[in-house]
Amino acid sequence: IEIEVNEQLPQETREFFAENLSAYLLPDGERMNSLTGNVDSQFKYIEHARKVNHERIFVAACQFADAVDRYLQATQNFGITDYYSDNTKSNETYIIDGIWGVISGGEPWLEDTLGVVISGFGNDTHTENTGMIIDLGGNDLYTNNAGGTIGSTALVIDHKGDDAYNSDSNYVQGFGCLGVGYLVDLEGNDRYTAKHFSQGGGIMGVGCLWDNWGNDEYSGHGFTQGAAMFGLGALLDNSGDDKYDCATLGQGGATTLGLGICSDLSGDDEYLLNVTKGKDNMGSAGYGQGGAL
Secondary structure, X not given: XXXXXXXXXXXXXXXXXXXXXOOXXXXXXXXXXXXXXXXXXXXXXXXXXXXXXXXXXXXXXXXXXXXXXXXXXXXXXXXXXXXOOOHXXXXXXXXEOOOOOEOOOOOOOOOEOEEEXXXXXXXXXXXXXXXXXXXXXXXXXXXXXXXXXXXXXXXXEEOOOOOEEEOOOOOEOOEEEOOEEEEEEOOOOOEEEOOOOEOOEEEOOEEEXXXXXXXXXXXXXXXXXXXXXXXXXXXXXXXXXXXXXXXEEEOOEEOOOOEEEEEEOOOOOXXXXXXXXXXXXXXXXXXXXXXXX
């Protein structure tokens, strides 16, 4: 699915977003403005955001979600022999080379990713930013973008295992900015740790983290766990006794033209907002849990 949003944007707009993608929320790159403060930077951001083809991004998000659903339907009853004709190779990883798109880190319109990675049933460590990962099993570690993207599409589907998603970066773990980012984990007791702009968030794009089964822990700072502005961000957890911990704009939080969703369908869950010491609340009082500004 090619969105080609970057190529359509005027050079001035590309440079503006490259300098600070989150400038609407964090004018200085670190702190939110006072609600009664100067809003010149916000109006400038809106001026550039209007040049983004949001409709095309949302159509691509629907197509992408449909493709994921069809894949899951087709493989729901698969065993090892359905994936591998030679079981001795079931722990191996296969990499399909090619430029998939651009992702977070550095100059966001210049950094390429690996193409497609298909990992077997072993305990794998994913460190390199990748356009698409399908991991069939094992207790895996993700320190990469893990379904986070700027200006393209990114996808992780992890079938089984107690996995750890650990990142010191922003724009990761099911995050879409000027694009579509999905992280799908189907089974296992998983841990998700990231900073800002993560775990089901969208800025002028669509980001979704869907965890189907297990007792899971989500830890982030700001704009996380179902957060959005000028887009859609969703954290969807189907089952298990889960813990959610963030500082602000999370757990169903949104700002201008954003829809943030945090949906947990069952289990005995715990939600912490601006409680844990050491988390960066972006200089705010802690917005979220169904809150918007």
